[in-house]
Amino acid sequence: MPANMQPLEPLQTPFRLRYLTEQQLDQLQSATLDILERTGVKFPSDKSLKILAEHGALVDQKTQIVRFPRDLVLKYMAFLPRYFTMGGRDANYDLHLNEGKTYFTTDGCGVETFDYKTRAMRPSCKEDVGMMARIADYLPSIGFYWPMVSAQDHGLTAPLHELDAGYHNTHKHVQSETIMGEAPARYALEMATVINGSREDLRRRPSFSLVVCTIAPLIQDKEGIEGAIVLAEAGVPVGFLAMPTMGTTAPATLAGALAMGDAEIISATVLMQMVAPGAPVFHSLMQAWADPSSGNYVSYPLDARGRYAPVEMAHHWGMPALGACYGTDSLEPGTWQSAAEPALDPFMVGLTGAEIVTGMGLSHTYTRLYPEQLIMDADLYQRARYYLMTMEVSPETLALDTIQAVGPGGHFLAQKHTRLHMRESMKRAITHQVGPDGKYRQAREVAIEKVKWILANHYPEPLDSAKQAELGRILAAADAELG
Amino acid sequence: MAFSETPPLQPIKPAYHLRILNDDQLRTLKSSTLEILQETGIYCPSEKCLRIYAEHGALVDFATCIVKIPAEIVLSAMRHAPRFYTMGARLETHDLRLDGKSLFCATDGCGVEVIDFVTRQRRPSCKEDVAITARLADFLPSIGFYWPIVSAQDFPATAPLHELDASYNNTIKHVQSETIMGEQLARYAVEMARVIAGDELTMRARPPLSLLVCCIAPLSLDRDGMESALVLAQAGLPVGFMSMANTGSTAPATLAGTVVVGDAEIVAAMVLIQMACPGAPIFHSLMPGMMHPHTGAYLATAWEGTLLYPIGVELAHNWGVPALAGIFATDAHAPGWQSAGDATSSLLLCALTGAETGSGLGLLESCTLLYPEEIILDSDIHDRIRLEAAGLDTSPTALALDVIKLVGPRGQFLRQRHTRENLRRRSFSDLTAQPAPSGGFRDPLELAREKATRILETHHPEPLLPAQKKELNRILNLADNELA
Numbered sequence: 001m002p003a004n005m006q007p008l009e010p011l012q013t014p015f016r017l018r019y020l021t022e023q024q025l026d027q028l029q030s031a032t033l034d035i036l037e038r039t040g041v042k043f044p045s046d047k048s049l050k051i052l053a054e055h056g057a058l059v060d061q062k063t064q065i066v067r068f069p070r071d072l073v074l075k076y077m078a079f080l081p082r083y084f085t086m087g088g089r090d091a092n093y094d095l096h097l098n099e100g101k102t103y104f105t106t107d108g109c110g111v112e113t114f115d116y117k118t119r120a121m122r123p124s125c126k127e128d129v130g131m132m133a134r135i136a137d138y139l140p141s142i143g144f145y146w147p148m149v150s151a152q153d154h155g156l157t158a159p160l161h162e163l164d165a166g167y168h169n170t171h172k173h174v175q176s177e178t179i180m181g182e183a184p185a186r187y188a189l190e191m192a193t194v195i196n197g198s199r200e201d202l203r204r205r206p207s208f209s210l211v212v213c214t215i216a217p218l219i220q221d222k223e224g225i226e227g228a229i230v231l232a233e234a235g236v237p238v239g240f241l242a243m244p245t246m247g248t249t250a251p252a253t254l255a256g257a258l259a260m261g262d263a264e265i266i267s268a269t270v271l272m273q274m275v276a277p278g279a280p281v282f283h284s285l286m287q288a289w290a291d292p293s294s295g296n297y298v299s300y301p302l303d304a305r306g307r308y309a310p311v312e313m314a315h316h317w318g319m320p321a322l323g324a325c326y327g328t329d330s331l332e333p334g335t336w337q338s339a340a341e342p343a344l345d346p347f348m349v350g351l352t353g354a355e356i357v358t359g360m361g362l363s364h365t366y367t368r369l370y371p372e373q374l375i376m377d378a379d380l381y382q383r384a385r386y387y388l389m390t391m392e393v394s395p396e397t398l399a400l401d402t403i404q405a406v407g408p409g410g411h412f413l414a415q416k417h418t419r420l421h422m423r424e425s426m427k428r429a430i431t432h433q434v435g436p437d438g439k440y441r442q443a444r445e446v447a448i449e450k451v452k453w454i455l456a457n458h459y460p461e462p463l464d465s466a467k468q469a470e471l472g473r474i475l476a477a478a479d480a481e482l483g
Numbered sequence: 484m485a486f487s488e489t490p491p492l493q494p495i496k497p498a499y500h501l502r503i504l505n506d507d508q509l510r511t512l513k514s515s516t517l518e519i520l521q522e523t524g525i526y527c528p529s530e531k532c533l534r535i536y537a538e539h540g541a542l543v544d545f546a547t548c549i550v551k552i553p554a555e556i557v558l559s560a561m562r563h564a565p566r567f568y569t570m571g572a573r574l575e576t577h578d579l580r581l582d583g584k585s586l587f588c589a590t591d592g593c594g595v596e597v598i599d600f601v602t603r604q605r606r607p608s609c610k611e612d613v614a615i616t617a618r619l620a621d622f623l624p625s626i627g628f629y630w631p632i633v634s635a636q637d638f639p640a641t642a643p644l645h646e647l648d649a650s651y652n653n654t655i656k657h658v659q660s661e662t663i664m665g666e667q668l669a670r671y672a673v674e675m676a677r678v679i680a681g682d683e684l685t686m687r688a689r690p691p692l693s694l695l696v697c698c699i700a701p702l703s704l705d706r707d708g709m710e711s712a713l714v715l716a717q718a719g720l721p722v723g724f725m726s727m728a729n730t731g732s733t734a735p736a737t738l739a740g741t742v743v744v745g746d747a748e749i750v751a752a753m754v755l756i757q758m759a760c761p762g763a764p765i766f767h768s769l770m771p772g773m774m775h776p777h778t779g780a781y782l783a784t785a786w787e788g789t790l791l792y793p794i795g796v797e798l799a800h801n802w803g804v805p806a807l808a809g810i811f812a813t814d815a816h817a818p819g820w821q822s823a824g825d826a827t828s829s830l831l832l833c834a835l836t837g838a839e840t841g842s843g844l845g846l847l848e849s850c851t852l853l854y855p856e857e858i859i860l861d862s863d864i865h866d867r868i869r870l871e872a873a874g875l876d877t878s879p880t881a882l883a884l885d886v887i888k889l890v891g892p893r894g895q896f897l898r899q900r901h902t903r904e905n906l907r908r909r910s911f912s913d914l915t916a917q918p919a920p921s922g923g924f925r926d927p928l929e930l931a932r933e934k935a936t937r938i939l940e941t942h943h944p945e946p947l948l949p950a951q952k953k954e955l956n957r958i959l960n961l962a963d964n965e966l967a
Contacts, residue, residue: 024877031882042892218892252905256883292906303870303910337927339823393508399740408526408702421736431821
């Protein structure tokens with residue numbers, strides 16, 4: 001691996017937690033099938049309705065509501081691959097999704113950035129996407145990159161410019177959450193083909209993937225689903241993300257919200273399998289709550305249980321899961337709230353075995369970028385990563401001879417064993433950096449320094465000039481057609 | 484006199500569990516502890532303890548105070564230890580039944596400095612701080628039992644007894660001391676516990692006091708601590724032993740080495756108690772720290788060091804005794820991102836590994852500094868984890884399929900009766916997402932400070948009977964006269 005590339009550090013743990021029982025998983029799956037069969041899902045896309053009708057779904061063309069017989073769902077879900085590869089721009093960063101490894105990404109897609117130069121909040125732009133891609137490229141905790149904020153300086157083609165900024169500034173896989181519609185998807189496919197070198201390589205180790213949000217309750221987004229069809233046909237992974245809000249767009253009980261969100265995801269997944277049997281698809285469900293007093297959207301109430309139940313539901317369907325971590329409701333980093341809310345996330349998602357997880361680095365419920373938040377979230381991630389590792393119990397680590405040599409009342413400072421192991425035993429968090437006054441420095445201040453250091457020192461290998469030119473050509477064509 | 488009801492306890496009852504060490508690892512760790520106890524031994528500078536060890540077959544060198552305990556003697560003594568028992572409260576409704584199903588959490592202790600509740604200035608701690616925080620702890624359902632959170636430094640020689648007095652006068656919950664050291668102090672403490680329980684039988688069945696004694700790493704027992712523990716154990720009060728072996732300085736620089744040094748200290752102490760009082764209730768507590776390699780400072784929360792807390796829980800269970808788990812420790816100087824980040828993970832993993840008890844909420848700066856609002860903030864995190872660990876309801880009402888069908892695609896759930904009935908049952912934090920008059924949300928730290936003030940203004944737990952108060956005063960006067 002080149003010197004400017006650090007090996008990835010995914011969560012790897014032998015510990016497994018079963019949050020839901022087998023019976024509960026069956027109950028939830030049966031509830032999803034029931035909703036798909038009795039209630040149905042609205043697909044406001046003629047293209048999708050045509051495919052669904054041709055493959056045996058019960059389509060009401062007038063209301064655009066589609067009902068799925070149980071057997072039909074099970075038939076198409078059987079084509080799904082359990083695991084697949086998400087390629088990096090560099091093959092060293094290919095993510096081979098399999099049992100026992102969890103890769104994290106950044107959060108997205110925020111709309112405001114705190115500018116270090118002006119010390120003020122401003123609308124986000126393409127340069128911010130590139131800057132954060134460079135930081136994500138450096139951090140071994142980040143397995144792949146979600147463009148973190150919107151390239152609002154590029155209007156309607158912002159999603160393609162976000163992809164461009166991602167490809168230019170990180171060797172890692174890029175997953176978009178904003179490319180919606182058939183035409184943008186075709187341009188994105190062209191860009192990804194440039195990065196991979198060929199359509200065949202793109203299918204084998206796709207450098208790009210897409211996550212599409214469904215609309216609760218029980219609706220697919222026309223542009224989202226039509227963009228997904230384009231990518232699924234090309235073998236590019238697509239995922240569907242349901243965000244039911246309990247009390248407004250979902251029942252006020254968690255099991256009901258989960259079953260309904262699952263129905264949205266599964267209906268879209270079935271459509272993908274009808275279009276391209278065996279297409280790589282992942283599952284993602286992030287429930288939220290409506291504050292009963294204000295109606296506000298709340299990511300982290302006191303009772304946020306079940307945040308990782310959808311990971312087990314995805315696995316029960318035989319799909320990889322995109323777990324939902326971080327995304328604090330705190331207005332800025334470094335607050336008590338910005339740690340109290342998400343600190344549990346990487347543990348729980350690691351223990352339930354999600355394959356991929358979003359997303360580090362945004363505040364104010366996924367909308368606001370302070371660059372140092374990514375460093376602080378990565379620190380919480382590393383705590384979880386070490387916590388979930390096995391403890392080595394061997395003659396060397398038990399150190400019985402050293403204990404015997406020191407005996408009761410002694411100390412271990414003069415021991416060769418201590419000199420050999422002390423530095424590796426203490427993994428320093430950003431909270432344990434000693435300042436000139438001998439006290440620990442403010443974690444946020446240390447994080448800001450780290451951001452500045454990475455930006456001054458870490459430059460991923462640039463794309464070769466031919467690829468840069470080709471991406472520029474595609475973007476210009478897209479700007480001319482869509483902008 | 485009017486008083487406030489103490490709300491029912493809300494322990495963490497995990498619906499699912501986790502194993503960190505496999506059977507092979509547990510066996511290796513146990514045999515390593517046994518090897519250390521047999522080959523290296525323990526330093527125990529107490530004539531009284533050495534005699535007990537010797538009378539029960541341990542190899543005692545009275546000149547060096549080193550005790551080597553053969554493995555079969557350790558195992559035979561530990562067979563007497565009860566796996567489950569009750570720690571009593573002043574009111575039976577708040578007794579802690581350690582049955583392996585619930586995790587009861589306590590405050591932290593024993594800090595030495597306080598951010599004053601009124602002036603917000605930093606100052607040494609005093610008895611009044613113990614009393615005030617006991618009242619906060621009495622109100623909070625997350626607090627199952629009370630550790631006197633700071634030292635009553637205004638009563639230097641008898642501080643531990645005054646801490647006990649301040650606690651009993653301000654909470655009906657079980658009190659666990661971490662400072663009663665020495666035979667004389669312990670005898671006074673037992674007298675005070677007897678006053679609270681009312682009689683000898685009740686004190687043994689529902690002991691209102693327990694004691695935690697720290698070992699001294701590496702491999703040493705504290706004379707006063709052990710002699711104190713013997714007095715309480717003889718009275719039927721639970722005693723536990725905590726190792727705070729420090730990776731790199733008072734323990735090997737490897738995690739497994741740190742674990743076995745700490746475990747050996749704890750087991751040596753537990754064995755002594757079972758030799759002296761077979762069947763006495765004991766508990767195991769492994770809370771190691773780590774040495775900062777640049778400064779030598781003690782760190783409560785290095786990245787991988789906190790893994791040792793849930794491992795300590797599994798070791799305790801492997802020895803057949805309940806665990807007091809390390810939770811909430813932080814090296815942060817003030818409430819904030821660091822204190823919250825440090826707190827969350829250890830509590831979850833200790834709950835999922837089945838810890839029966841844990842301490843401590845409310846202190847900062849590596850368990851030394853009391854911030855009034857920290858106990859409220861920690862309590863909020865406790866509740867998040869309590870709810871997270873409680874599992875998911877998948878009953879027909881919770882699945883709500885009929886409601887989903889009724890609403891259908893493109894609808895909304897606001898008008899449904901099911902929503903009205905269930906949304907208010909969801910638990911929302913009273914610290915986060917609280918609207919500010921100017922828009923946005925209020926600062927959770929400010930809300931925590933307000934909540935602490937509100938509790939102190941309104942919550943006054945059921946007082947002791949006048950006769951009990953009088954009796955406690957009499958005992959304290961005697962102790963002050965004898966020991967001050």
